[in-house]
Every structure is written in C-alpha cells, then in structure tokens.
Amino acid sequence: MIKNIDVFEKDPIPKAVFKLALPTVLSMIVAVFYNMVDTFFVGRTGDPNQVAAVSVATPVFLFFMAAGNIFGMGGSSFLSRALGEKQYDKAKKISSFCLYAGLLVGVIGAILMFVFMRQILNAVGTSENTFGFAKSYLSWIAYGGPAIVISTAFTNLIRGEGAAQSSMKGMMAGTVANIILDPIFILDSFLGIPCLGLGVAGAAIATVIGNLVSIAVYFFHVVKSSSVLTLSPRYFQIRDGILKGVLLIGLPASITNILMSLSNILMNKFLVTYGDVAVAGMGIAMKANMLVVFVQLGLGAGVQPLVGYNFGARNFRRMKDTMKFAVLCNTIAGVILAVLYWIFTRQIVSVFIGDGAVIDMGVKMLRALMYSSPLLGIMFVLNFSFQAMGKAKESLALAVSRQGFVFVPCTIILNSIFHLEGLILSQPIADIVSIIMAISMFMFMNRDFKNVLS
Template sequence: MNETTSQDELMNSMKVSKAVAQMAIPSVISSLVTVVYNMADTFFVGQTGDPLQVAAVSLTNPIFILFMAFANMFGMGGSAVASIAMGEQNEKRVKNTSAFVTYASLFVGVIFTLILFLFMNPILSVFGANVQTYDLARGYMLHIAYGAPFIIWSAAASFVVRAEGASKEAMIGSMIGTFANIILDPVFISVFGMGAAGAAIATTLGNILASLYYLWYFLKKSLRFSIHPKYFQCKNHLLTQVCATGIPTAIFSALMSISTIVLNQILVAYGNAPVAAIGIVFKANMFISFLQMGLANGVQPLLGYNYGSGNHVRFVSIERFTKKCCLIVGVLSTILFFVLREPIIRLFISDADVVHYGVLMLVAYMLSGPVIGLLFVNMNCMQSTGNALPATILSILRQGLLLIPLLYLLNALFGLNGVIYGQALTDYIAVIFSIAIWVVEKKKFAI
C-alpha cells in the first residue's frame, strides 16, 4: 500500500476513533509544544527574579497574538480549502492553496516588520508600557519585529501540512522551533544578560529554523502540495475562500490581542505586579485550552475531507467523538491545574505579589476549562463546511463584543477581583451560542 492510498484510507474509511487519534494526537502534541514554546520566554525571563522583565514580555504579548491571527487565518483557511479540494480530487487547487498560504504569509509578515519598526514607540504606549517597563518592552519588540515573516509562515505551514494527513511532520516542525527556543532562551537571557530582548531573539531564531524545515517538507517530502511561484494565484475565489474560511480563527486571535491590550491597560492601574501575573496566567492557562484546541484542529482535515466527499455520516461521527474527548481532557486538566495552582505560578517567579495575583487569576481563568473544547470543535465544524460566518460571529462575541465591555463593567463594579472573571464568563456564553448556532447549521447542510 503506497503512502497516498494509506492517507486516502485515513480520510475515507478508517475507524473513527483510530482516525481521530492518528490525526489529533500529533496535533495535540504540536499544541502542547506551542504552549511550552510560549511559556519558555516567560519562564526564563522569570528566572531573573525581576517582575518588570516579566511585565515587559506580558505587555508585548498582543503583538505575538496578532501574528498568530494572520497565521491562523492563512493556516486554518488554507487547511480547510485544501481538505475540501482533496475530497473533490482537485489536485491543482491543492497546490494553488499551499502556494497562496506561503506567499501571503511572508508578505503580511514583511508588512508587520515595517509597521513595528516605524511605529514602535506609539504602539508600546498604547499597549500600556510605563516608565519602568518601556525600555524593556522595546527591546523585546525590536527583535520580534524582524522575525514576523518566519513566525507567521511557520505557524501557517503547520496547519497546511496537517491537511495532507502529515500530522507527524507538522508536529516535528513545531518541535524544532520550540526546542531551539528553549535551548537559546537561557543563553541569550542569562548568559549574555540580555533579559527580555534575549527571549525575543531566541523566539525569532526558533521560528527561522522551523521555517527551514517546512521549506524542506514542501520541496522534498510533500505528495500533493507545492510552493512553486507558478502555483501562486488569487483568482478562482482562492483568496476569498482561504481568508473567509480562516477569518473566524483570525478574528479570534486579533480580538484576543485587542482584549489583552485593554486588560493590560486596566491592570496597570493596579501596579506592575498584576500585569506580570496575568502574563504568566495567560501562558499557564494555554495548557488547558490548547489541549482541546489541538484536538479540534487535528480533526479539521477529516471533517473537511468528508464534507467535500459528501460522507456526512462519517463527518458527524468524527464531530461527536472529538467532543467527548475534549470534555474528558478539559475536566481532567482543569482539576490538575486547580490542585497545583500555586506551584504552577511559582514555577515562573517567586515574587510574593506576583504569586498572590497569579493564583487568584489562574483559578478565575480555568473555570471555563472543562467546556471550552466544545466551542473549538463547533467552530471547526462550521469552517470545515465552508460556512465561516457563524464561526466569525462566535469569534467576535468571545473576544470582542462580549469580553471587552465585560472587562470594563466588571472593573467598575468589582475592581480587580471582577476583571479576572471576565474571560470565563464570556467563554460560557460563547459555548452556549456555538451549540445553538451549530444545531441550526447542521440542519442547513443536512448533516
């Protein structure tokens, strides 16, 4: 049995639990690698014992989230479009999709680099940097800026590679960048004494190495994809379908960036310790949400392929099995984090004030952990059917129209103790809406 036949069996006829495991486990590992990757900078900067360094990394976090917004748009959108094209046996469109994702990602990355270099000072002011954290945050952003094309493309490429059924290869790419970052972080931060700026250099170098791996994959390993310039095009609705399909994920990340800026602006009024604490909590809580996001993202090619081929019974079986897995993983990981809440914060830093705020915030943020996976699966189901609008609405609600007003309202009513519960409250509302919307959408598609 050749490799192409094996991948067709995976998408078409393999037992659902086995197919989900084969696709989702590498995706979950990749997601956890991403969590470790994101934790690494905060962890090693925290080992300096300087809360201001940690706060500086926290303040610049919206930039990285914004990079991920475009990476997710191109990656998730490209993965969905490519999966449907594979189901339809449209080989040329598969190649067009991978080429489009590659060059669009690099172009947007260069634009980001120019914007950050030209407008770095006003951007940092908007992010909430003050006299104590401004120079530290600027040093971090400076080195993240020129890494933008590599950060965006390496993340987008991992989604596209996974659409071909090559989950292991996507995982390897993620691990290369992460391990490089973990190795280089202490070198630049502590050995060279560069602090937050050293963390940014390590992050950029890790993404450059990951990009080189994906370049090799597309040139030498891929069975269906190509990044040859001759396949790059925006016509035949390719641009609109990739962007429209991926835009819910992009909006989710972009609004997360905006809400993070709003949250930092609110928290900085209470001092730099809460700002440092929320940066740690964001990274720690990613473990719970990314476990479930990895499950949901891993099965997206299966969903897209079976929708494209008209196998709706298999589509529903994959959806239901994945949701059960998300619920189990969500409950267990939330319990684990609740039991270990203080040691988790102390793992990053021992500053008493930061630990105090961090424990309170982590408990508040993990409240939606058991059910957040349902939202991710429902959104991926919508995207896999090429119906991006409902998923877009959910993204806007979760990270924008609901969260941002709630943050201001809870701050006005209950102060800092109210603000930290805004995300969990928003998550539950979004999960309920996603269930209701997906029930309606399934009827439209006769699924």
C-alpha cells in the same frame, strides 16, 4: 492522489481522530512550552518588570500569528475541502498562494511595527518601568515577523493535507531550539556557565530562531514528502476563487488572534492601574492556562482536516460522528486538566517567578480561568468544524464573541463595579457565553444535515 486517504475515508472514527489529533495535541503542548519557556527564563532574572514587559508585548506578537492564521487556517480549511473533492492541482495553488502572500504580509507588518513602535507601546499599556524592555522585545519580534507568519501558516497547511506528524516535528524542532537558546540569550549565567544576559531581547531572538528552525523542517517535508503542497511560485495565483477561498475562513480565524491581542491590550490597560504586580500575575496566569486551552484547541484543530475532507466528499454522517467523538474526548480532557490545575495552582504559578506578591495574584487569576475550562473544548471542536465546512459566518460569530462583543463589555462593566475582582472573572464569563452560542449554532445547523442524511 494523497498519501493519507485511508485516514480520511476508511479508518474507524476513533482511530482516524487519534491519528490526526494526537500529533496536533502534542504540537499544541509543544506550542505551550514554546510560549511558556520565554516567561520562565525571563522570570529567572528575578525582575517583575521584564515579566510584565513580555506580558504587555505579547498581544503585538499575536498580530503576526493572526496574519499566519489567515493563510494557515484559511488555507488548511480550503485545502482539505479541495482534497475531498479530488482537486489536487487546486491544492498546489492554495499552498503557493499562502506562502508568498503570507511572506508579503509579514514584511509589511514588520515595517509598520518599526514605524509606529512608540505609538504601539503606548497603546498596549506599558508603564515607565516596562517601556524600554517591551521595546527591546518587540524590535526583535518585528525582525522575525515574516518567519512567524510563514511558520504559523505551514504548520496548519501541512496538518490540512493529513501529515499531522510532520507538522508536529516542525513545531518540536523549533521549540527545542528555543528552549536551548533561551537561557543562553536571556540569563547572565546558567548552570554555572556564563551567558549573554540579554534579558527580554534574548527571549525574542530565541523565539525568532525557533520559528526559522520550524520553517526549515516544514519546507523539507514539502519538498521531499508532500504530494499536494508546493513551494513553487509558478502555482501562485489569486484567481479561480483562491484568494476568496483562503480569506473566507482565514480572516474569521485570524480575527480570533487579533481580538485576543486587543482584549489583552484592554485587560492590561485596566490592570496597569492596579500596578505591575497585577499585570505580571495575569501574564503568568494566562501563560500557565495555555496548556489547558491548547490541549483542547489541538484536538479541535486535529479533526479539522477530517471534517473538511468529508464535508467536501459529501460524507456528512462520517463528518458528524467525527465531531461527536472529538467533543467527548475534549470534555474529558478539559475536566481532568481543570481539576489538576485547581489542586496544584500555587505550584504551577511558582514555576514562573519567585516573587510572593506576583504568585498570590497569579494563583487567584489562574483559578478563575478554571471555571470555564472543562467545557471550553466543545467550542473549539465546533468552531474548527465550522471553519472546515467553510461556514464563515458561524466561525466569525464565535471568534468575535469570546474575545470581542462579550469579553469587552464584561471587562468594562465588571471592572467598573467590582474592580480587580471583576477583571479576573471577565474571561471565564465570556467563555461560558461563547460555549452556549457554539452549541446553539450547531443544533440549528444539525437540522440541515438531518434533512440531507434522510
């Protein structure tokens, strides 16, 4: 018997959504600071080349998060449906598989990164000025690759059992550790206190330690509080549909991160032809935009366990009402954030760096990203709901549209016609097309649910 059954079955929709989604949104905001804090303190070095190095290296870092999402998003979706079907022993098998398979994938990824480091750095668009910094950053990220995979997986698995507050606590603990360690490792001095001055390498070390702290909190929750998750290897198995069930949703979910990495690499390859200022400007704009994206992403992720549980329990009316309420909340949040970002764009960008040319470039790029922000949350709610229902094809289609078959042609065509101005507009255009796709898919799927309800 799970501890949070009332929130899944009995609580009013607004109460249930906020109980699950609010900690998740806060977790995502924490994740934004987790990502922003490195750029902020690297920017305090006053060296645009180090900022650009982190920007071009970030897509490779996202590959580890993509691996974590295979087991986190796939496992969470499978877990919530298993709980809705009252299959509690199956839930333990899912969590054990995600832990040990994720650990193996993280180790393999780290080894491959060290073996092919030079080729990877050349592929992501490093310049002569940024190569050394990017190599230093990624070397430490590779050491912590397994930790990044496990941390990403378990924040989602714990959320999938309805323990959103425990998931939030783990992310917050890791972020606080990262924030404390960043100035110590990155800067030569901070508040008059001598520090290690490791630059971008220090940023990577702090990130890895932060993930280890998060893992400690997650494992403590599993051992002391969870009634359905386990760390025991005796539950590990790939039979009885465990492997297929996790990968069915996990792979499409991870493709989002992989395509995000590849699209960032493509973008950086084009941007580097316009100089390191353009690369740094886009890197800062994307970091700043993470708050807008992650708040809406958090609400979508927060309702995923509720949607998945009720889908597994065949309570389609409660599932649909949950989705509608989440879309409404996300749209309101998107509009408010987009307006605030448009008004205070320069102040936001200036937080990261004092270089005037980079600030001007970042302002232009960040404002362009606001064109699609008000409605971006609709796509996130629908995509997470597709994942929760086990709708792999719909989830995959949305994943490859936003960062794949829409974004890539937009980037290539707009760059060839409008050059830098076209590159800046490629992401919001891809977002708008993907939002239209998500709404169309749901309207088509909605007909099936109406037949069931009638």
